[in-house]
Amino acid sequence: MKSYRLDPGHGLAGLTLHEQDEPEPGRRQVVVRVRASSIGFRDLMVLANTYVLPISPGVVPGCEGVGEVVAVGEGVGRVRVGDRVAATVFPRWLDGPFLPGNAVQLGTMVDGMLTEYALLDEDGVVPVPEHLSDEEAAAFPLAAVTAWNALTSGNPLRPGATVLTLGSGAVSLFVLRFAKLAGARVIVTTSGPAKAGRLRELGADEVIDYRETPAWDEAVRALTGGDGVDRVVDATGPLERSLKSVAMNGEVAFVGHWLSGDEGARAVDPSTLFMAGAALHRIATGSRAHFLELNRAVELHRVRPVIDRVFPFEELPDAFAHCASGEGFGKIIISHA
Template sequence: MRHYRLEPGRGLEWLTLQQRAVPTPGRNQVLVRIRANAVGFRDLLVLANNYPLPITPGVVPGCEGAGEVVAIGADVTRFGVGDRVAAAVFPQWVDGPFRFDSAAQLGTMIDGVLTEYVVLDEQGLVRIPEYLSYEEAAALPLAAVTAWHALTAGAPLRPGQTVLTLGSGAVSLFAAQLAVVAGARVITTTSSAAKADRLRKLGVDEVIDYRRNPDWHEAVRELTGGAGADRIVDSAGPLHKSIRAAALGGEIALVGYWLSGDAGAEPIDPELLFNTGAVVRPIATGSRAHFEALIQALTVHRLRPVIDRVFAFDQLPEALTYIGSGGGFGKVIVSHS
C-alpha cells in the first residue's frame, strides 16, 4: 500500500510517497480502506512545524479521511466489514470536555490517514451518511465538526438569533450552512463580490466585504439595529472586533487563532469584555460525540459540504500548493478513485 510521510519543518520536498505492507487490525481495531481525504491550511502548518500540537518526525500526515471497513480485529462491536466510516481527528476524545490525555491527533502526534489503508481503534470512527460520497464525507472531520462544536457549545442556538461568521474558510462555510438550517439570521464577512454571491446562494442573509469595510464590526452593529450578533464563529480575527460586534451576553467561539496574523493585533480591553458580557470560548475541533451529532443534523437536512477542487492521491503536493496560493472556496479533496 502507498502512504505519505513528512518531516516537520522541511516543507513539501520532505513529503514523500512510500510503500509498506497493509497492516493487520488488532484487538478492538478495524482496517479501513481510505477512499478520500480532505486537506487544508492546517496541513501546511504541520509541514512548516508551526502547529500548536507536537509533530512526530516521519509521521503519516492527514487528519481527515473517509473509507470502508475491510477487516476487523478481535472484540470489535461497533463496526463490521463493509461499513462506511470517517475517522475522528482526536480518536481518543470520545465525549466530554477536551483533556490532554485525549490530545493525540491524527497526522501530528500519531500516524494519520493520508494512506491507502489504516488501522484505527473502533472508538475513533463514526458512520457516514449513505447520501454522501466518500469525497463529501472526507470534508467533515475537521472543519464541519469544529463548526458544529462552535455553534452548539454553551447556550443553545435559537431560531431568529443572529450568527456572525468570519471569512469564507471551510469552518465558516460549514457554520453558515448549519446556522441557516437552524433558523438563524446569518451575517458573514468575506473579501470579494464573487465570494459574496456564493455565500448568498448558501442562504447567508448579509455579507460584509471586510476589505472595503475594515470596520466590519460597526457594520454588524448597523445591520442588527445596534444589538450585535448573538453568536460569533471567529476563525479569522481580530478578536477585539468580534467582541465589539457581539450582542450583550453573546458568545464568541474562538477557532484557529494562530491562522490569522492579526488575531492578536490589539490587546483585549478588560472593560470592553466586561461591558459586552460576551463569553469567549476556545474551540478545539470536537469529540466523537460532536461528530455523531453533526452527522444526525446533516442527515436530517441533507446538507452537503462545499467542495472546491478534487485532486488525485498522488497529487497531494499539488493540492497543498493550491491551498497555499489562497483564494479557494470550500474544501480541497484528495480522492483515491
C-alpha cells in the first residue's frame, strides 16, 4: 500500500510517498480501506510544525478520512467488515470533557488518514450517514464536529438566538448550516463580495466584510440593536473583538486563532473579558459522542457539505498548494479511489 509520511517543519518538501505492507489488526482494532480524506489549514500548520500539538517524525498526516472496514481484530464488536466508517480526530476522546489523556490526535502523534489503508481502534470510528458519498463524508470529521461542539457546548441554542461566526472557512460554513437548522439568526464575517454572496446563498442573514469594516464588532452591535449576539464561534480572531460582540451572559466558543501571526491581535485586555460578562468555552474539535450526535442531525436533515475541490491521492501536493492559496470556499477533498 501507499502512504504519505511527514518530516515536520519542512513544509511540502517534507511530505513523501512511501510503499509498505498493509497493516494487520490487533485486538479491538480495524483496518479501513480509505476512500476519501480531507485537508485544511490545520494540515498546513502540521507540515510547518507550527501546530499546537506535538508531531511525530515520519507520521502519516491527515486527521479526516472515511472508508470501508476490510479487516477486524479480536474483540471488535462495534463494526463489521464492509461497514462504511469515518475516523474520529481524537480516537481516545470518547465522551465527557477534553482532558490531556484524550489529546492523541490522528495525523500528528499517531498515523492519520493520508494512506490507502488505515489501522484504527474500533472506538475511533463512527458510521457514515448513508446519503453521503465518500467524498462528502470526508468533509465532516474535523470542521463539522468542531462546529457542532461549538454550538452545543454550554447553554442550548434556542430558536431566535443570534450567532456570529468568524470567517468563511469550513468550520464557519458548518456553523452557518447547523445554526440555521436550529432556528438562529446568523451573522458571518468574511473578506470580499464574492464570498459574501456565497454566504448569503447558503442562508447567512447578515455578512460583514472585515476588510471594509475592520471594527466589525461595532457593526455586530449595530445589527443587534446594541445588545450583541448570543453566541460567537471564534475560529479566526481577534478574540478581543469577539468579546466585544457578545451579549451580556452570552457565550464565546473559542476554536483558536493561532493562524494569526500578530501577537498584538492575540492579546486580550482583562477589562474586556470582565465587561463582556460572557462564558468562554475552549473548543478542541469534539469527542466520539459529539460525532455521533452530529451524524443523527446530518441524517435527519440530509445535510451535505460545501466542497471546494476534489484532488486525486497522487496529487496531494497540489491540494496543499491550493489550500495555502486561501482562494477556496469549502472543504478540499482527497479521493483515494
